[in-house]
Amino acid sequence: MSKFAVILKREYIQVVKKKSFLIGVFLTPALMAAFMLIPAWLAQKKATSSEKMVVVDCSGTGMGERFVKELEVYKLENSDIPYYEIKQVFVIEPEDTVRFRALDDSLKYEINEKNLKYSVVIKPQPHLSDDSVYVVTNSDNFTSLTRFESRLSNLISSVKLEQTNINLPVDSVLKLTRRIDLKTQNTKGEAIPFQVKYFGGLIFVMLMFGMIVTYGSLVMRSVIEEKNSRIMEVLVSSVSPFQLMLGKIIGLGAATFTQVAIWVLIGAILFAMSGSAGLVISSDISRLVFNPVIVVFFVLFMIMGYLMYSTIFALIGSIVNNEKEAQSFIFPITMSLILPVMVGIHIVQEPYSTLSLALSFIPFFAPTTMMLRIIFLAPAATQYSFFSGILGESILSFIILTIMTVVIVWLTARIFRVGILMYGKRPTFPEIVKWIKY
Amino acid sequence: MYLKLENVRKEYDGKVAVDNLSLDIPKGIIFGIIGPNGAGKTTTIRMIMNIIAPDAGRVIFDGREIDDSFKNHVGYLPEERGLYKKLTLSEVMVYMAELKGTPPAVTRPLLDHWLSKMDLLDYKFRKVEDLSKGMQQKLQFITTILHDPEIIILDELFSGLDPINMELIKNVLLDLKRAGKTILFSTHVMEQAEKLCDNICMISRGKKVIDGSLSSVKAQFGKNTVQINIEGDGAFIKDLPGVKQMTEFNNYIELYLAPGADPSEILKTVVGRVKVNRFEVVEPSLYKIFIDMAKADPTESQRDQGGDHV
The missing domain is CATH 3.40.50.300 (P-loop containing nucleotide triphosphate hydrolases)
Structure with missing residues (x-):
């Protein structure tokens, strides 16, 4: 086994066998899963008896009755009992606001008293305004609310269709419009809701940031420890400083990727399980996660970003005497990684502004900036070109990052071999420049 | 080699x-x-x-x-x-x-x-x-x-x-x-x-x-060093003819003789003044050689002290 591999293996095993690593790897996703899945699971679990509801129909077009009919398809599990027990459908003339208010008040009272779970209100001309259909409830039952939403949307679409003078069966037209919906999702950026992309992007970026800072600073700490324990000179009498530095960086990098890989695996298992358990995981999220451009560039930017930053961390470790001295250097690193997150809302809203483009091509900001931009632009792109658009920019940004990483690795290797044997006074900047020439 | x-x-x-x-x-x-x-x-x-x-x-x-x-x-x-x-x-x-x-x-x-x-x-x-x-x-x-x-x-x-x-x-x-x-x-x-x-x-x-x-x-420095153990004050020895330099250690005295000086002449004089327990002609110690060589180097006097650099 080459010496580089010996060091790599040791650094890897040293981290991976620690308890803190296991805790980080398994506890974090467990907590996240608990946050996301338990409420959904609880919501579904409750449905052992029918939910009581009323419908208040002010549409004047009989939408209430039609809605109730649609709800009949839902049954309690393993039985023929309807899932929704419709207490009454109140049909109110669109102009009769007095009666509506009185009814609304008393229904709200019933809901407060838990005699009723939902009051679905259809106001006049529901097809014209988003606010004119709503549910009064104190329940967060995601499943029911989603059902109401989709059923009511279909109804409104039907009503709209009927009001145009097209003589086609409503059913087949609905199918057609659904197909058209799918197509718009593929061609328009708005297909994945802004919030999903923004928070999805933040999760990707925070994952990248967290991994780079955590494991990068481990590289630094490992160097400082070996300097402090005076083992460094023994080590460099066996291996070259470059082998030592790279062995550390890549060994700890392998630990990083082990952690991410385990998370991805856990995520995939949960995803599969949630599918079979009938839990609804937004297709928007899966479209983000399974977009090849996003996945490939997340991996690429993560690897190169880690290499660049952990090399900088190794550099810091080699020139300081203890972790206290290192603190002042770490701050700017953290800042340069987190800056794109702070201006993240700007980047995602104006992905082609001067600031967004500039951050994309400055290597220190590129990994996190590009991740945000890719998440926003890649799913919306109709075709990919290697030389333009988001794919072209990603490739260019990645090439610039790679060149910068190579330069930093070279510089660090020069400084590292001198710095690791320097004890005592922290070197000044001109001294460090001199080391490069030694 | x-x-x-x-x-x-x-x-x-x-x-x-x-x-x-x-x-x-x-x-x-x-x-x-x-x-x-x-x-x-x-x-x-x-x-x-x-x-x-x-x-x-x-x-x-x-x-x-x-x-x-x-x-x-x-x-x-x-x-x-x-x-x-x-x-x-x-x-x-x-x-x-x-x-x-x-x-x-x-x-x-x-x-x-x-x-x-x-x-x-x-x-x-x-x-x-x-x-x-x-x-x-x-x-x-x-x-x-x-x-x-x-x-x-x-x-x-x-x-x-x-x-x-x-x-x-x-x-x-x-x-x-x-x-x-x-x-x-x-x-x-x-x-x-x-x-x-x-x-x-x-x-x-x-x-x-x-x-x-x-x-x-x-051998380059020859046998021009004498170690003696005495009882009493030996301060006079360094002024004896033929003694170039004297270094007092805790338990013995080391004498460095001028070229051509006869150790037995010195022994005779010393025995007459104090009690001698040991008198031995030895090779110079490395310490002595080093001091001599360092002195012979004219730049040595301006040597700057300091820890090992790098």
Whole structure:
């Protein structure tokens, strides 16, 4: 086994066998899963008896009755009992606001008293305004609310269709419009809701940031420890400083990727399980996660970003005497990684502004900036070109990052071999420049 | 020559640490590099170890200029030493040998032999941090020689060792020499070099002052040194004719005679004044030679003190 591999293996095993690593790897996703899945699971679990509801129909077009009919398809599990027990459908003339208010008040009272779970209100001309259909409830039952939403949307679409003078069966037209919906999702950026992309992007970026800072600073700490324990000179009498530095960086990098890989695996298992358990995981999220451009560039930017930053961390470790001295250097690193997150809302809203483009091509900001931009632009792109658009920019940004990483690795290797044997006074900047020439 | 330095030079920020140094180290001997702190010993050794590159000159091992593959043939104990505190003794030993290209399967059967030789066998699966300072030194020494190196380089080996451990390690070194290994060590304590070395090289301010076999170096200075033990005040002795210089040690006095002076004349005078318990004509000590040589170097008076640079 080459010496580089010996060091790599040791650094890897040293981290991976620690308890803190296991805790980080398994506890974090467990907590996240608990946050996301338990409420959904609880919501579904409750449905052992029918939910009581009323419908208040002010549409004047009989939408209430039609809605109730649609709800009949839902049954309690393993039985023929309807899932929704419709207490009454109140049909109110669109102009009769007095009666509506009185009814609304008393229904709200019933809901407060838990005699009723939902009051679905259809106001006049529901097809014209988003606010004119709503549910009064104190329940967060995601499943029911989603059902109401989709059923009511279909109804409104039907009503709209009927009001145009097209003589086609409503059913087949609905199918057609659904197909058209799918197509718009593929061609328009708005297909994945802004919030999903923004928070999805933040999760990707925070994952990248967290991994780079955590494991990068481990590289630094490992160097400082070996300097402090005076083992460094023994080590460099066996291996070259470059082998030592790279062995550390890549060994700890392998630990990083082990952690991410385990998370991805856990995520995939949960995803599969949630599918079979009938839990609804937004297709928007899966479209983000399974977009090849996003996945490939997340991996690429993560690897190169880690290499660049952990090399900088190794550099810091080699020139300081203890972790206290290192603190002042770490701050700017953290800042340069987190800056794109702070201006993240700007980047995602104006992905082609001067600031967004500039951050994309400055290597220190590129990994996190590009991740945000890719998440926003890649799913919306109709075709990919290697030389333009988001794919072209990603490739260019990645090439610039790679060149910068190579330069930093070279510089660090020069400084590292001198710095690791320097004890005592922290070197000044001109001294460090001199080391490069030694 | 087995290991050879050819006109090696190293400069830091305009200060010359090692100046045009050439050394010939034959196989199978104990070679001492001697000099005061800041003389360039550590820099020289680091250049031999290929830890730092010389500005000029070459280091040659077995006829070839050294590269990183040379590192596997050397056991190196630096002046600044340390081990992984959180690992067990056995883990440290296996890992350090692995870094020298010796696989764990080869190292493991050797562990018990060396640990028992150094009285550390009971600690084999304990952590390094559980060891006393002296024990850690012994462990460090084992890791230096565990991979069976051809050359063993020891920088200020004995600093911080108690006499018992010093004796233990000295005996191992002599065994290694008998087994044909070459041992190179640096020290600023002349007595140690005098006890152990076959060949020496004295350096001062990065320059070679004198080198050769211990006996030839001493022969160059002739038998002009006298050691005497007396009872009473010996202050008058230094003014006697033929006495060039006198150094008082705790238990004896060392006299350096002027060329041509007769030791027996001095003995006669001294016996007449105080009681003499011992009078012996000896070879000059390395310490004395070093002081003389350093004085002969005109630049020596302006020597700047300071720790080893890099």
